[in-house]
Amino acid sequence: xxxxxxxxAATLPVMAVVAVVVFLLIHLSPGDPAAxxxxxxxTADDIARLRVALGLDQPLWxxxxxxxxxxxxxxxxxxxFTQVPVRELLAQRIEPTLSIxxxxxxxxxxxxxxxxxxxxxxxxxxxxRAVMLFAVLAFSVPVFLVGYLLIFAFAVHWPWFPVQGYTRxxxxxxxxxxxxxxxxxxLALVYIALITRMTRATVLEVLHEDYIRTARAKGLGVLxxxxxxxxxxxxxxxxxxxxxxxLLIGGVVVxxxxxxxxxxxxxxxxxxxxxxxxxxxxxxxxxxxxxxxxNLLIDLSYRLFDPxxxx
Amino acid sequence: xxxxxxxxxxxxxxxxxxxxxxxxxxxKHPTLVTGALLLVLIALASLAAPWLATHDxxxxxxxxxxxxxxxxxxxxxxxLGRDVYSRAVWGGRISLVVGLSVAVxxxxxxxxxxxxxxxxxxxxxxxxxxxxxxxxIPGILLAIALMAVTRAxxxxxxxxxxxxxxxxxxxxxxxxxxxxxxQLFVEAAHAVGTRLPTILLRHVLPxxxxxLVVQATFVAAAAVLAEAVLSFLGVGxxxxxxxxxxxxxxxxxxxxVAFHVILYPGLxxxxxxxxxxxxxxxxxDALDPRLARQL
Numbered sequence: 001x002x003x004x005x006x007x008x009a010a011t012l013p014v015m016a017v018v019a020v021v022v023f024l025l026i027h028l029s030p031g032d033p034a035a036x037x038x039x040x041x042x043t044a045d046d047i048a049r050l051r052v053a054l055g056l057d058q059p060l061w062x063x064x065x066x067x068x069x070x071x072x073x074x075x076x077x078x079x080x081f082t083q084v085p086v087r088e089l090l091a092q093r094i095e096p097t098l099s100i101x102x103x104x105x106x107x108x109x110x111x112x113x114x115x116x117x118x119x120x121x122x123x124x125x126x127x128x129r130a131v132m133l134f135a136v137l138a139f140s141v142p143v144f145l146v147g148y149l150l151i152f153a154f155a156v157h158w159p160w161f162p163v164q165g166y167t168r169x170x171x172x173x174x175x176x177x178x179x180x181x182x183x184x185x186x187l188a189l190v191y192i193a194l195i196t197r198m199t200r201a202t203v204l205e206v207l208h209e210d211y212i213r214t215a216r217a218k219g220l221g222v223l224x225x226x227x228x229x230x231x232x233x234x235x236x237x238x239x240x241x242x243x244x245x246x247l248l249i250g251g252v253v254v255x256x257x258x259x260x261x262x263x264x265x266x267x268x269x270x271x272x273x274x275x276x277x278x279x280x281x282x283x284x285x286x287x288x289x290x291x292x293x294x295n296l297l298i299d300l301s302y303r304l305f306d307p308x309x310x311x
Numbered sequence: 312x313x314x315x316x317x318x319x320x321x322x323x324x325x326x327x328x329x330x331x332x333x334x335x336x337x338x339k340h341p342t343l344v345t346g347a348l349l350l351v352l353i354a355l356a357s358l359a360a361p362w363l364a365t366h367d368x369x370x371x372x373x374x375x376x377x378x379x380x381x382x383x384x385x386x387x388x389x390x391l392g393r394d395v396y397s398r399a400v401w402g403g404r405i406s407l408v409v410g411l412s413v414a415v416x417x418x419x420x421x422x423x424x425x426x427x428x429x430x431x432x433x434x435x436x437x438x439x440x441x442x443x444x445x446x447x448i449p450g451i452l453l454a455i456a457l458m459a460v461t462r463a464x465x466x467x468x469x470x471x472x473x474x475x476x477x478x479x480x481x482x483x484x485x486x487x488x489x490x491x492x493x494q495l496f497v498e499a500a501h502a503v504g505t506r507l508p509t510i511l512l513r514h515v516l517p518x519x520x521x522x523l524v525v526q527a528t529f530v531a532a533a534a535v536l537a538e539a540v541l542s543f544l545g546v547g548x549x550x551x552x553x554x555x556x557x558x559x560x561x562x563x564x565x566x567x568v569a570f571h572v573i574l575y576p577g578l579x580x581x582x583x584x585x586x587x588x589x590x591x592x593x594x595x596d597a598l599d600p601r602l603a604r605q606l
Contacts, residue, residue: 013440013443013444014440014443014444014447015444015447016444017440017441017443017444017445017447018444018447018448020444021444021445021448022448022456025456025457025460026460028457028460036460136585136588136589136592137581137585139532139584139588140532140536140581140582140584140585140588141577141581141584141585142536142539142540142543142559142577142580142581142584143540144540144543144559144577145559145573145574145577145578145580145581148566148570148573151566152566152570156567245449246446246447246448246449246450247449249449249452250449250450250451250452250540251451253451253452253455253544254451254540254543254544257543257544268452268455269455269544269545269546271459272455272456272458272459272544272545272546273545273546275459277459277460280455280456280459281456283452284448284452284453284456287448287449287452288444288447288448288449291447291448291449292447
């Protein structure tokens with residue numbers, strides 16, 4: 001319980017730094033933030049009005065205080081471009097992004113952990129080499145190129161999956177899943193490469209331990225031995241899964257663009273083009289919070305993998 | 312090397328006993344050699360762009376739009392009738408400049424921050440909390456947001472990609488510094504009254520070089536990809552610059568009719584990142600076997 005509180009408290013300074021960075025973002029620009037938000041076609045009057053409307057005429061610390069206060073009450077601000085509260089905007093866009101993220105994560109763990117274990121078990125064999133080659137290739141090929149190749153092959157040449165777009169799960173669950181197959185494979189590739197490499201490295205290390213040799217010596221089969229190994233390798237693998245969330249969130253932006261999926265990632269890119277800073281700030285803040293939260297949960301789950309860990 | 316058959320520890324210890332020592336070292340690290348050769352080839356091709364290009368990369372030819380690859384246009388033409396091959400040859404410069412600049416900048420700034428965190432008691436907690444905060448924001452999102460508040464140029468792209476990479480380097484240097492701080496030779500230098508800057512420069516920094524070089528190659532690879540992603544999303548270097556990312560961004564709307572516009576720059580980009588990644592993997596195995604476990 002003490003550990004839980006301490007671990008929770010440790011996330012506070014991190015989120016505070018995130019808040020300061022996100023707040024200062026529009027003040028970092030060399031020009032006048034009001035002029036930046038107003039865009040190239042604004043008149044001096046427009047800019048002046050906007051400055052007052054957004055509270056940009058107040059001292060910086062006061063702006064920060066007001067902004068934090070509104071955040072604390074759950075108010076993420078209003079989109080400058082659409083005049084819709086950012087919360088509503090995000091609520092409309094969250095379903096596709098969440099669907100992609102969760103399915104990709106499931107796909108990644110389902111593929112990467114067995115693949116990495118196999119590579120470690122057969123270290124040095126052609127299977128191992130093939131897996132490692134795949135990993136280094138997946139790290140090197142741009143996500144969007146793979147995306148278009150997937151579309152070309154499995155949506156245009158063999159029309160098994162829709163080319164682009166998104167169907168809501170409430171409208172048609174089967175179409176929802178079919179539409180997400182290619183985006184999720186696309187996004188998962190980099191993530192699979194990362195987790196596979198980490199799994200291979202840690203399992204390989206564990207396989208050299210004495211208790212593994214004992215287990216094999218007493219005639220335990222391959223699968224139970226690998227099970228032992230995997231369980232002992234679980235903590236570093238889980239840590240990598242958590243750190244990789246940042247990669248996943250970044251990748252969603254690209255995947256949504258390639259597959260024309262109206263999610264939060266598209267929203268960010270559209271907002272950058274529209275100079276819609278409240279939206280950009282909110283997405284940054286929320287992604288960081290998600291990253292911190294998931295890593296917190298993973299930290300707390302270590303005990304499930306390894307009962308020796310006592311908080 | 313002894314001729315007594317000893318059990319090879321890594322399996323690749325003594326397969327060429329008669330090769331000169333230097334060559335043997337190269338043969339022991341095929342990944343490193345492959346990556347380095349590929350990268351040198353790409354760098355030379357980019358430097359020789361004015362001679363290798365068959366057309367002016369900006370020349371429009373409205374009559375020859377979206378042509379498939381031919382003898383006249385090796386990689387075909389894009390939506391404005393520009394020669395994809397010539398643009399791709401020039402585009403390599405942007406990727407390499409971004410990769411190199413980000414690697415150097417992030418390493419310099421990150422090393423400075425990491426050393427201060429590792430050696431100045433009191434500063435450590437503050438600095439690392441700030442680094443943790445920066446790392447909690449997904450790198451590409453932070454870069455996108457930074458591009459949103461600045462005017463697009465090569466410099467702003469480099470800065471926007473560097474900022475999210477700095478904490479990673481700082482973390483590495485700090486952890487190295489914390490270990491080195493306790494080493495006897497650092498304590499000895501401290502005991503005889505050597506000043507901190509001298510200790511850092513003469514005793515600590517040289518011991519961080521190997522892991523830093525490895526880290527810098529991976530930063531470079533990530534930066535080349537990030538530049539392409541930013542351009543692809545329309546928030547990268549200005550559209551008139553022929554970078555591989557921009558070429559692919561422009562080709563995005565014509566994927567179905569002219570896939571070659573995206574394919575060739577994409578393949579070149581992948582080859583470049585692959586070369587840097589192979590170089591990094593090779594360097595890691597060659598310079599620091601302990602690091603090899605940490606990805």
